[in-house]
Amino acid sequence: MTFAxxxxxxxxxxxxxxxxxxxxxxxxxxxxxxxxxxxxxRAKAGSFMGLATNVDYATEVTLQPLDRYALDAAILFSDILxxxxxxxxxxxxxxxxGPKFATPVRDEAAVxxxxxxxxxxxxxxxxxxxxxxxxxxxxxxxxxxxxSPWTLACYMVEGGGSDDYRLVKSMLYGRPDLMHRMxxxxxxxxxxxxxxxxxxxxQAVMVFDSWGGVLADGIFQQFSLAYTARVLAQLxxxxxxxxDVPRIVFTKGGGPWLQEMKALDCEVLGLDWTVNLGQARALxxxxxxxxxxxxxxxxxxxxxxxxxxxQRLLASFxxxxxxxxxxxxxxxxxxxxISQHTPPEHVQALVEAVRRHSARPA
Amino acid sequence: MTFAxxxxxxxxxxxxxxxxxxxxxxxxxxxxxxxxxxxxxRAKAGSFMGLATNVDYATEVTLQPLDRYALDAAILFSDILxxxxxxxxxxxxxxxxGPKFATPVRDEAAVxxxxxxxxxxxxxxxxxxxxxxxxxxxxxxxxxxxxSPWTLACYMVEGGGSDDYRLVKSMLYGRPDLMHRMxxxxxxxxxxxxxxxxxxxxQAVMVFDSWGGVLADGIFQQFSLAYTARVLAQLxxxxxxxxDVPRIVFTKGGGPWLQEMKALDCEVLGLDWTVNLGQARALxxxxxxxxxxxxxxxxxxxxxxxxxxxQRLLASFxxxxxxxxxxxxxxxxxxxxISQHTPPEHVQALVEAVRRHSARPA
Numbered sequence: 275m276t277f278a279x280x281x282x283x284x285x286x287x288x289x290x291x292x293x294x295x296x297x298x299x300x301x302x303x304x305x306x307x308x309x310x311x312x313x314x315x316r317a318k319a320g321s322f323m324g325l326a327t328n329v330d331y332a333t334e335v336t337l338q339p340l341d342r343y344a345l346d347a348a349i350l351f352s353d354i355l356x357x358x359x360x361x362x363x364x365x366x367x368x369x370x371x372g373p374k375f376a377t378p379v380r381d382e383a384a385v386x387x388x389x390x391x392x393x394x395x396x397x398x399x400x401x402x403x404x405x406x407x408x409x410x411x412x413x414x415x416x417x418x419x420x421x422s423p424w425t426l427a428c429y430m431v432e433g434g435g436s437d438d439y440r441l442v443k444s445m446l447y448g449r450p451d452l453m454h455r456m457x458x459x460x461x462x463x464x465x466x467x468x469x470x471x472x473x474x475x476x477q478a479v480m481v482f483d484s485w486g487g488v489l490a491d492g493i494f495q496q497f498s499l500a501y502t503a504r505v506l507a508q509l510x511x512x513x514x515x516x517x518d519v520p521r522i523v524f525t526k527g528g529g530p531w532l533q534e535m536k537a538l539d540c541e542v543l544g545l546d547w548t549v550n551l552g553q554a555r556a557l558x559x560x561x562x563x564x565x566x567x568x569x570x571x572x573x574x575x576x577x578x579x580x581x582x583x584x585q586r587l588l589a590s591f592x593x594x595x596x597x598x599x600x601x602x603x604x605x606x607x608x609x610x611x612i613s614q615h616t617p618p619e620h621v622q623a624l625v626e627a628v629r630r631h632s633a634r635p636a
Numbered sequence: 637m638t639f640a641x642x643x644x645x646x647x648x649x650x651x652x653x654x655x656x657x658x659x660x661x662x663x664x665x666x667x668x669x670x671x672x673x674x675x676x677x678r679a680k681a682g683s684f685m686g687l688a689t690n691v692d693y694a695t696e697v698t699l700q701p702l703d704r705y706a707l708d709a710a711i712l713f714s715d716i717l718x719x720x721x722x723x724x725x726x727x728x729x730x731x732x733x734g735p736k737f738a739t740p741v742r743d744e745a746a747v748x749x750x751x752x753x754x755x756x757x758x759x760x761x762x763x764x765x766x767x768x769x770x771x772x773x774x775x776x777x778x779x780x781x782x783x784s785p786w787t788l789a790c791y792m793v794e795g796g797g798s799d800d801y802r803l804v805k806s807m808l809y810g811r812p813d814l815m816h817r818m819x820x821x822x823x824x825x826x827x828x829x830x831x832x833x834x835x836x837x838x839q840a841v842m843v844f845d846s847w848g849g850v851l852a853d854g855i856f857q858q859f860s861l862a863y864t865a866r867v868l869a870q871l872x873x874x875x876x877x878x879x880d881v882p883r884i885v886f887t888k889g890g891g892p893w894l895q896e897m898k899a900l901d902c903e904v905l906g907l908d909w910t911v912n913l914g915q916a917r918a919l920x921x922x923x924x925x926x927x928x929x930x931x932x933x934x935x936x937x938x939x940x941x942x943x944x945x946x947q948r949l950l951a952s953f954x955x956x957x958x959x960x961x962x963x964x965x966x967x968x969x970x971x972x973x974i975s976q977h978t979p980p981e982h983v984q985a986l987v988e989a990v991r992r993h994s995a996r997p998a
Binding site: 438439440443444447448487489490491492493494527529530547548549550551567568569570571572574575576579583586590609613615 | 805806853854856892909911913929931938941945952975
């Protein structure tokens with residue numbers, strides 16, 4: 275496959291810890307329900323999975339936020355639970371609820387039946403990646419993604435969202451052998467899934483460990499971090515176009531373990547809003563780019579307050595690397611996905627504030 | 637008031653960073669729904685508030701876990717939301733849901749109308765404290781408590797529990813003046829409330845900052861920590877019996893800010909399960925006792941697994957102070973409240989494991 279050359283490589287440069295003329299930005303869940311044009315496409319598709327599995331719709335919604343805002347990266351429109359769905363667990367999204375699995379994995383027999391799924395079942399995702407990359411036509415790079423092995427396991431055992439993770443933690447503490455088996459399969463499946471996205475045209479990949487932060491110290495390292503590392507070790511380092519493919523790891527609530535995440539074989543660490551960017555930079559900025567970490571709730575405040583918080587966040591990171599070679603870099607993002615209730619004009623104010631306050635003399 | 641002398645002062649000694657023959661323990665929400673005898677009393681009372689406002693019932697359920705388990709402290713049975721209820725917000729508990737306020741505080745007029753409530757409206761709490769202290773008859777000390785100013789504000793604005801804290805954070809970022817006014821009133825109310833508990837017989841007090849961890853770095857310090865400090869500065873240092881009254885601060889998700897919590901004028905920091913006890917000890921153990929921090933979900937595993945996790949946790953703290961004078965001490969607890977689904981016999985296994993593995997030669 276050949277694709278158009280990149281017009282805006284600020285995001286990829288920042289991933290590589292190279293200087294950029296301003297701090298590049300994108301937003302987790304930037305293609306989503308807060309945009310009226312997304313809701314219109316979603317209505318045409320009939321259901322969330324109807325949207326995610328249709329290449330044309332997935333392409334359309336992925337590009338929607340780029341048509342509104344000067345964002346520096348696109349992220350594949352999909353869901354973190356496509357992999358367990360392909361394992362046969364039966365994913366569905368009931369209206370106004372979260373994701374549900376028809377057959378959750380709760381006993382030894384169910385774990386024994388798990389296997390890395392045939393990637394052909396996820397062909398709709400890889401087709402969407404190629405379609406989006408073509409549609410982008412080099413405007414900005416495309417990020418592929420997956421849930422982390424542990425985060426997938428949470429949903430696979432709980433059968434959906436959870437307040438207390440009682441079922442998955444009961445298995446973890448009571449039958450660690452089963453949990454390790456599930457996580458090993460998930461890790462190998464996630465690696466195959468991300469590699470196929472890379473082959474299809476993804477220019478960076480991100481692992482969302484959305485629920486790593488619910489684990490206890492000591493347990494996180496064994497049951498989440500170790501399997502994220504197992505994914506990273508299997509990832510292709512070059513895309514079909516020969517370019518390097520930066521790898522981003524985001525652990526919500528992972529602040530306590532930054533020291534250990536520093537050792538991950540990836541280029542970028544995503545941070546939630548509880549982390550002080552300056553402290554994180556002091557800890558890992560000599561080895562990783564940092565991505566984050568505005569509280570999405572800031573976007574409910576008036577533009578003047580958004581501007582203040584943007585300045586505070588940029589200042590907490592400090593001046594990024596300039597000049598040749600590599601050094602500490604920052605990719606602006608939220609600390610979690612954007613809320614469906616966000617006023618779209620506040621996102622405009624955010625994007626302008628980040629560009630204005632981060633622009634650096636050439 | 638005069639009360640019986642204490643037969644077991646291990647908890648208070650550990651709060652003061654003095655040596656104890658074993659690591660004292662109690663459990664957040666130890667009087668609660670996981671105990672059949674609690675559910676029986678709750679049924680007699682008719683409602684949660686019927687239970688909390690009746691001195692005899694509150695005394696009965698506070699003592700129930702002590703009759704089953706060798707715990708080293710009692711904690712007043714009450715709710716963290718009694719103070720905003722006394723402010724006139726109308727607290728209720730719908731069956732199977734969480735707490736609800738009839739008149740949440742969402743605009744300038746509602747904030748302007750807030751005031752420190754007449755403590756007479758909370759007389760039922762202080763009467764319960766005295767009744768429980770008498771009923772304990774010196775078995776173990778009694779801990780009083782309150783929600784933190786920020787945590788109360790979350791419920792007061794949201795009107796109940798929340799997934800995203802959108803309303804309270806919208807006010808925080810959009811109208812910080814209103815939020816500061818509410819927090820100042822909450823802090824003064826919480827201080828008066830805890831002082832009245834101390835006068836009534838509480839031998840230690842704890843501030844639960846259950847939702848401090850949802851705040852962004854920089855915001856937590858201004859909108860939660862500063863008002864917890866305002867509470868602490870106003871607290872009485874001696875009970876009616878002349879004894880010192882240790883002060884415990886627990887911030888769920890507060891791990892990223894331990895360095896700053898070290899400066900709080902309190903004796904004990906409560907930690908959730910994401911914090912490494914050894915690292916926390918290295919950071920604050922020369923100034924504060926540490927309380928915590930087993931994941932409550934460990935209690936769903938079989939007793940052998942509970943034993944393993946107890947040993948791991950005790951080892952992560954390391955050997956506490958022995959001999960005369962003061963030094964680093966640990967109070968064993970969960971990292972959050974015990975789940976209603978916990979098998980009571982697993983709590984027995986936990987208590988025995990902590991005692992067995994922490995016993996120190998005399």
